Amino acid sequence: MTRVLFASDLDRTLIYPLRSLPMGQSATVIEHHHGRGVTVATDEALRALRELAARDAFVPATTRSRMQLERISPVWQLAVQGWAICSDGATLLHQGSVDPDWCAQVDDICAASAPLEEGLEVFKREVGSPGTASWVATLYDCDRRFLYATIVDAEKPDGLEERAQLAFAPLRWKAVRHGRKLYAMPAGIGKGPAVRYLCERLGVETLLAAGDSVFDSEVMRDADIAWCPCDAELVALDQVPPGALVTTREHVASGQQIALAALERVRSADPARTVAAAQQPARRR
Numbered sequence: 001m002t003r004v005l006f007a008s009d010l011d012r013t014l015i016y017p018l019r020s021l022p023m024g025q026s027a028t029v030i031e032h033h034h035g036r037g038v039t040v041a042t043d044e045a046l047r048a049l050r051e052l053a054a055r056d057a058f059v060p061a062t063t064r065s066r067m068q069l070e071r072i073s074p075v076w077q078l079a080v081q082g083w084a085i086c087s088d089g090a091t092l093l094h095q096g097s098v099d100p101d102w103c104a105q106v107d108d109i110c111a112a113s114a115p116l117e118e119g120l121e122v123f124k125r126e127v128g129s130p131g132t133a134s135w136v137a138t139l140y141d142c143d144r145r146f147l148y149a150t151i152v153d154a155e156k157p158d159g160l161e162e163r164a165q166l167a168f169a170p171l172r173w174k175a176v177r178h179g180r181k182l183y184a185m186p187a188g189i190g191k192g193p194a195v196r197y198l199c200e201r202l203g204v205e206t207l208l209a210a211g212d213s214v215f216d217s218e219v220m221r222d223a224d225i226a227w228c229p230c231d232a233e234l235v236a237l238d239q240v241p242p243g244a245l246v247t248t249r250e251h252v253a254s255g256q257q258i259a260l261a262a263l264e265r266v267r268s269a270d271p272a273r274t275v276a277a278a279q280q281p282a283r284r285r
Contacts, residue, residue, distance in 0.1 A: 004269045005204045006052055006262040007085070007195045007219055009211035010062045010075065012179075013229060014049070014255040015041045027252045031072045039072060042252045046074050048259035053078035057266045059198065061085040061191045063183075063215055065142045066093065083202075088185065088215055089194035090145035102197055106145070106189070113186035114171035116144060123147050123184055126167035127160065135160070146185030151177075178213045178233065192218030208265055210258045220244050227261060229254040 008014055018040045021027055028046065031039035052058035060079055062069060069086045070076045080096040092102040110116075120141070123129070127149065128136040135156035139149040151160070161182065164175035168184050176183045199207055209216070209223035212232035217239065220226035226244040231254065234240045245261075247254040 003204065004057050004206045004208065004266050005059060005199060005202065006057050006208040006210075006266065007059045007061045007191075007198075007223075008209065008258070008262070009191075009213070009216045010060055010064065010069075010072065011039070012212045012232065013210050013216070014045060014259060015039050015072065015075070016251050016255060020251065022251055025252060030074050033071060040252055041074075042256040045252070045256040045259040048256075048263040049075070049078060052259070052263055052266060053081055055266055056082055058262075059083045059085060059195075061089070061195060061209075061211075061216075061219060063088040063142075063178075063191075066091055083198060085191060085194045085198070087143040087145050088183075088189060089191040090185075090189050091143050092194055092198065102194065105197070109188035109193075110145065110186045112188060113173055116141060116147070119147055119168070119171060119173055119184055119186075122167050122171060122173075123149070123164075127164050127182065127184075146183060146189060148181050148183045150180050151182050153180075176214060178215060190218055191215060192222060195219045196222065206265075206269060208262050210262070214239065217241055225265060227258045229258070 015030060018029060018037050021040055027040035027042055029037035030041050049058055058078060060069065060075055062085065064086055066086050069079065069084065079093065084093040086093065090106050092099040123139065129139050130136050135152045137150040137152050139147065141147050161175065161177045164182060164184065168175045172187050173184055174187050207223045208225050209219045210227040211220055212229050212234060217234065220241040226241060228234055228240050228244045228246050230247045231250045235246065240246060247257045249257050
């Protein structure tokens with residue numbers, strides 16, 4: 001049974017945008033989009049993640065869709081060896097395939113809220129869409145579970161996020177701003193429930209976690225040890241979960257610091273054994 005698990009966010013936690021790479025900082029491009037490099041990480045961080053994955057101790061926990069996760073080639077190669085959480089917890093993958101038990105539970109969660117189509121109507125009416133509002137640059141659905149839009153701050157009206165929160169509440173949806181994006185999703189979706197399910201399924205005794213945003217807070221609060229980048233949104237908002245360790249370095253160097261710290265914890269828990277994931281069938285709850 002897996003005893004120690006490192007469930008970590010990816011973007012701006014372990015990996016960072018190439019466009020914001022500090023001068024003089026070296027990093028490896030790990031994601032290309034439309035033919036250009038967009039995301040980087042340090043080689044040392046990638047080596048640490050590979051060892052964590054070899055010990056069945058690394059689970060990416062990202063808001064990215066499966067397709068977006070696949071673009072990060074080195075991380076996807078590790079994800080298909082074990083488990084991965086994407087779409088902010090709405091999708092759980094095991095060796096690259098959707099876990100049917102968790103999918104059924106998410107179906108139940110979504111059934112308690114308004115359907116995606118109704119959410120889309122509310123989003124277009126109350127927030128806007130690329131064709132109707134200058135402040136909405138893009139609008140997508142994520143794996144048919146929730147919606148997100150890229151917001152142009154210079155164009156958006158005051159109180160847009162608060163208006164979205166009020167509009168989605170009757171649908172039993174939540175609206176959350178993170179960086180340049182505004183997300184709208186069924187209230188029960190989140191990384192926290194997905195990580196708890198996986199920990200129970202695998203018999204995890206010690207949970208390690210890392211993240212940079214409000215989407216990660218629940219997992220970080222549940223964790224025995226959690227890390228937060230010093231340049232994270234949670235730090236800027238003064239919302240770092242109690243007890244979480246804040247890194248001393250920025251950007252990819254922060255991601256490296258987190259990956260190495262997690263690896264050290266996993267090694268110290270059982271230095272001689274490569275932990276194997278449990279193969280028992282999932283139990284319905």
